[in-house]
Amino acid sequence: MTISDVLRAIKKHWVVEIVLFCAVVGVVAGKTFTTIPVYTASTEVLAQRGSSLSSEDTATTGQQYSNDTSLTSLYPNLVQSDEVLQSTIDNLGLHTTTSQLRSNVSAVSSDTSSIVYVYATDSDPKQAVRIVNELVKQLKKQADTMAGTDANVSFAVIQAPVEPSSASSPNVKANLAIGIVAGLVIAMLGAIIREMLDKGVNGVADVQSIVRNPVLASVPKTHIMSDGAPAVITKPRDRAAEEIRRLTTNISFVTPKDLNQSNVIIVTSASPREGKTTISVNIAASFAEKGKSVLLIGADVRHPSLASALGLNSGIGLVSLLAGEVSAKEAIQPYWKSFLHVLPSEEQKTPSGIILGSDAMRQLIEQAAERYDYVIIDTAPMTVANDAAVFAERGGMLLLVVGQGVAQKKALREVVKEFRMSKTAIRGVVLNMVSMDNAGRSDHYYYEAHEDGPSSKKKSKSRATHSKK
Incomplete structure (x- = not known):
């Protein structure tokens, strides 16, 4: 099928194209506007570990802290561990399970520093902020346990979580734009397929x-x-x-x-x-x-x-x-x-x-x-x-x-x-x-x-x- 044949098919089957376009855009719009809005809260924390030194060394140099990316790389998995999630659920009184909460929280560690980014999503923006804060607390406890008695892990909050004013999902503008583009593509494909399946001469x-x-x-x-x-x-x-x-x-x-x-x-x-x-x-x-x-x-x-x-x-x-x-x-x-x-x-x-x-x-x-x-x-x-x-x-x-x-x-x-x-x-x-x-x-x-x-x-x-x- 040549380009001229494709253009002719698009012109010929315009009714099919309008129906398909409206159907696709309608489905995307309906799905978008009926989806419950979800808000995302986040925080940035700096994780540092300091070794316990002798009294003489402490008097002269104090406690020394250093970035340890090898340890912070474990934090994303730790945030989604059952211990952290269950403790968060118990302390906040959430009516959910660890599996459900796991799908709504995440953490990302930096490759070049000890910064950890913690995210939480919820239909209530205030609840999302509370979950993030609680996750940081529980993360510190679990990190201290992992570090052992000879080390002290410190979490410094670089960017405190802010209550989100707009939903992170669904993205109405992006979804509608995708729906329009998808509708146009599917409409053209529908016209081409309709032309290929039409065996008779009709005009x-x-x-x-x-x-x-x-x-x-x-x-x-x-x-x-x-x-x-x-x-x-x-x-x-x-x-x-x-x-x-x-x-x-x-x-x-x-x-x-x-x-x-x-x-x-x-x-x-x-x-x-x-x-x-x-x-x-x-x-x-x-x-x-x-x-x-x-x-x-x-x-x-x-x-x-x-x-x-x-x-x-x-x-x-x-x-x-x-x-x-x-x-x-x-x-x-x-x-x-x-x-x-x-x-x-x-x-x-x-x-x-x-x-x-x-x-x-x-x-x-x-x-x-x-x-x-x-x-x-x-x-x-x-x-x-x-x-x-x-x-x-x-x-x-x-x-x-x-x-x-x-x-x-x-x-x-x-x-x-x-x-x-x-x-x-x-x-x-x-x-x-x-x-x-x-x-x-x-x-x-x-x-x-x-x-x-x-x-x-x-x-x-x-x-x-x-x-x-």
Whole structure:
């Protein structure tokens, strides 16, 4: 996953990010504000040991004291010993155990001097001060016992404990800052994981992250498109019809002028049921609506559906024409307008590669490209066969149909990889079956109410249901 993919995932799954961010910050804030405040008191004492000397030496030099870091290094453990802790509990009347008190007190000795730092924490700041003072007393007693009768240990308080005015825990500002940072990180990770787990294609962002080619149109998922007849015929003012017109206009924009057979449009999809035949039919009708002569060829001989979708004769067609069994006049059928012609295909058991890759097929496309303004070729899905790549190798514009909610990212990546391997350029993408809620345009702009009369419904019922591929 590249940086651009990560940024796209963050932008796409913003709802997930907000939920995760609020959840993390809420948990941290709740934990912080419900935690009982704890106060810490501390003191610094200087531990010195003096040796007992003779009377004569004492008279002349007095008692000598010296720093002894080897002894003070034992004091941190001594502070947490059962003897010191139990004595502290008894003298202060604390309602706790030595194990519980041990977790609330500590001591640290200096490596370079005999200074010992003693700490105590408690929910009551005054109690924390009392515990520190008592710990120092008990520490001196235990230190004297350890030093023996020939030595005297003296504790000089350098810094007396002061009653703390603010709690040492929890640190509200630090905790909230950590919560915000953690929330942002978890939110981004959640978006990335959500994107990685999302196997389907659910929008334009998913398409562009894989195909890297322009999305020419987003055709809505509606019964108008699932009907056999083209949308520009049944409901010319419907949103679907307008989006098809947008598609045909954009096709002319992205088609290179120097492209061989630039008027040949090859339509395919990654997998079946993404609606490529529906798009092919509607593109042909949209061009015909503009007065262009069009030949629509059903080149998916493994699963022909063009004839049934348009209510045409499926007995003869492309295969019979290529085999020389019928003439072009017999195989090609008119539809809607006199200059819109359809060449459907019959179901064929012969390997399609032999048929579609033949010289007869090549000559048919060349002749059609010279005679018609546009030639639309509806080919098999790429996961079934790479017929589209074979046609595009000779020229023409390759149009990839991606069905929202049907297409899988893995299959789409494999198809794009195959096209790149064969050096076949995808000129444009059609996002099909887009949810009406995500179409991004207001229904009030379209005048569907004027086209929903009884006659329109009757016509819609009489048409054959289109089988998507």
